[in-house]
């Protein structure tokens with residue numbers, strides 16, 4: 001044990017999506033806070049989008065930029081899923097796969113103890129293993145979602161090939177559950193044909209899990225115990241919960257983040273609203289709406305009569321066909337003072353932490369759900385794609401939110417049902433049990449001590465189980 005280092009060097013390598021880069025960066029800070037060296041790898045434009053490294057962590061947390069190789073059909077400045085329409089995401093994966101060589105060179109030169117990686121880099125475990133580096137696959141998806149996706153053998157063989165296959169409970173789930181996709185949700189996932197990058201997302205997941213030494217989950221085991229036990233069995237390898245990484249909005253106030261001016265003007269409006277009254281509306285960084293869907297959502301918010309703060313993401317600049325999508329004529333004047341439409345990036349966790357927020361109309365991306373439940377906000381659920389439908393089913397079962405009713409096949413919905421669902425969740429007497437459940441769950445999700453303890457345990461595991469434990 002004489003040569004054993006007392007601290008780790010961990011390399012973090014997320015997929016090129018803000019919903020992945022943000023939690024990888026968050027975990028990086030947690031590791032550095034515990035005295036470990038961390039190298040966070042991403043591409044230049046994504047690195048610019050990150051909050052600054054806190055000065056007290058600068059000596060341990062290093063950001064390294066890997067230029068994204070150019071590929072045809074991918075605009076030069078597109079470096080994350082937020083920059084392109086979903087249908088083009090396979091081209092981003094082609095470029096990402098070309099990072100295999102520069103990443104391997106980096107690993108050869110830096111010899112870290114561990115690399116923590118995401119689902120897209122299916123080639124990474126083999127490269128790391130050849131270099132004697134331990135591999136941790138970091139799941140930014142719930143255990144329920146990962147169990148539904150399946151064990152590596154099912155993923156690698158692309159057991160399911162048509163959307164309908166995903167609307168039934170798979171054979172490897174041994175208990176009753178409603179956690180399946182609706183047809184309209186899974187059809188969206190089929191809009192990015194895998195053959196362009198040569199490998200399906202399922203196979204990427206399969207190889208990433210299969211090649212790992214351990215799977216880390218960003219989840220709360222008490223929230224989904226049955227699912228967590230199931231993934232341990234399905235993956236046939238160590239599976240660890242690192243907790244939910246609750247957002248640290250108080251500390252961020254002093255981080256000098258570029259969001260500060262935006263935040264001050266948003267806070268100014270939020271401060272004027274009554275407690276528990278405002279609907280925060282945001283659909284993450286990837287989901288897009290058709291013109292008809294945008295209209296219905298807008299009219300529903302107008303009809304509900306409650307104050308709202310709606311973040312509308314700038315459509316990807318390269319999505320020509322969407323450039324005409326607009327709010328209904330005169331809408332912003334009609335809802336003026338009661339409804340704020342914000343275009344562009346906002347400090348979402350800070351908004352959700354504000355006491356005026358009475359509910360969150362969300363697409364149910366797992367980061368958004370965690371942020372909302374840390375602050376006990378009831379969910380009005382509007383899943384669009386990816387894992388969002390599966391999250392919605394789990395959250396409905398847990399009684400912390402209600403889904404806006406939609407046609408199962410084509411996803412159509414009405415503004416009247418948007419208004420009715422919002423009012424049910426946020427102000428109705430019948431909705432009180434949902435609100436109480438969401439507040440109760442914040443005791444689990446927002447418990448910093450318990451979540452911090454899980455990171456400590458994870459660090460202990462990484463220290464004990466690195467391949468080159470006593471040789472570096």
Ligand SMILES: O=c1ccn([C@@H]2O[C@H](COP(=O)(O)OP(=O)(O)O[C@H]3O[C@H](CO)[C@@H](O)[C@H](O)[C@H]3O)[C@@H](O)[C@H]2O)c(=O)[nH]1
Pocket residue numbers: 017018019020022140141283284285286287311344345346347348349364365366367368369371385386387388
């Ligand atoms: O203006 C914005 C927009 C987003 N965010 C943050 O960006 C993250 C967005 O993540 P999420 O809510 O999970 O949505 P997506 O960006 O859509 O996330 C992708 O990644 C998630 C994690 O794998 C999946 O659950 C989603 O389905 C997938 O679309 C959250 O931390 C938000 O707080 C901001 O801070 N400000």
